[in-house]
Amino acid sequence: MSQLITGNSVGPGMGVDGGGILDGESKEEHPSKFQSENDRAPPETWGDWERERLKPPGTTLLRPMAWSAFFLAATPLPLVFPGNTPDDAIISSVLFAVAWSLVLLSLLSVGSLSRHPSQSHAYDIFPLDMPSLLIAVALFLAHVFVNPVLGWASYATFWYSWVKLTKSLTDSTYPSNGRWAKEIDPLQFNHIGLVDGWAFTTGHFKTGIIGVGPPVAPQSRLVIEGVRANNVAHIAISILHRSGFRHDPFQHRVDVRDIDLLLEKPPLIFRTDGPTSRD
Structure with a gap:
């Protein structure tokens, strides 16, 4: 379950959650649904991306x-x-x-x-x-075939x-679940490139993980996902933890030293017939 916050813009005095409608409610009516003290503003280069909050x-x-x-x-x-x-x-x-x-x-x-x-x-x-599960199973088997007293060691x-x-x-x-999404035309997926350190894992758009970025911690790495919300295709960036949970990269609870450097700009390169643009 997710909540896609639209209309984000990065500008003076607004931050990343300026404006927007969430489930038919405006930010002015229910500001707590649009931002929290844990949120951090991304660089201005992320201005046309949207913060998507995922169910904790x-x-x-x-x-x-x-x-x-x-x-x-x-x-x-x-x-x-x-x-x-x-x-x-x-x-x-x-x-x-x-x-x-x-x-x-x-x-x-x-x-x-x-x-x-x-x-x-x-x-x-x-x-x-x-490791502890394997030890517990081994002790359980030993309690069956060797000594019943080992059953208590297995239980412990x-x-x-x-x-x-x-x-x-x-x-x-503990970190907030979320990601940053940008609407795309899935038919133009093959015209999207990535900066160094990132790679697509599929040749076509689909929902789920479609690309990987650099590791940002021993148990986390940046990933790219295909997302569909209200029948609209999006491409999303998040920190994927070893637990499988997606963490919003722009928050205070994520302790990644180089995250601002790694995400100084979105890693996508949109190839066109004219000059290449990075977004």
């Missing part, structure tokens, strides 16, 4: 993550207080499965586990912590992995 993933993740903690905490209770269920082992397993199903389904719902250019390797499942390690996941989600949802 934290609002989608909060409830299922809270319930997952509840079911994970309840997992050992049938074993600690045996004889109160038809089958203590099965009930405990069901509680555990529900806990982690809530985790996985919530991450899938926000696109966090999909493949994208900011992942560090082919088996990267961030924000899940692969699963909790450790859950806490690390929660910390990673907290860090990755």
Whole structure:
């Protein structure tokens, strides 16, 4: 879900959110929907680009993550207080499965586990912590085949992995989700070039990631996306975090030292029959 702010202009006393209509409401009527204290103004070269606010993933993740903690905490209770269920082992397993199903389904719902250019390797499942999960699974198998006491070590390690996941989600949802978009004619996509350090990953316009820029942090890189809003094609620039969340590059919560230098001008070059223009 997104909110596309139109009519942005960079000029004296206006900043990037001057004017605009959002869901039929003017900025003067509801200014909080158009800007926040976290917003930073981009350089004037971004004057005809629009800030698009994306739905914060934290609002989608909060409830299922809270319930997952509840079911994970309840997992050992049938074993600690045996004889109160038809089958203590099965009930405990069901509680555990529900806990982690809530985790996985919530991450899938926000696109966090999909493949994208900011992942560090082919088996990267961030924000899940692969090392602790593998250790927890190994301890669980050892408790089945070696010593039942190791089951408690496995359970504690699963909790450790859950806490690390929660910390990673907290860090990755702290910056505002958003991107900067510019309307284009998709039929003219092949006439768009990029500056050095950027590259398209497709030869035609489509929705989704269509190009990549330079890395801006160990877990983030700039990306180009194809976006359609109200049947109008846009090309958008954002910082793609390793979690899969898109961060607005012009905000105070993004701690990237060279972001203003990297985005001093939009990276697109519009080729025409006349002189080449960069926008």
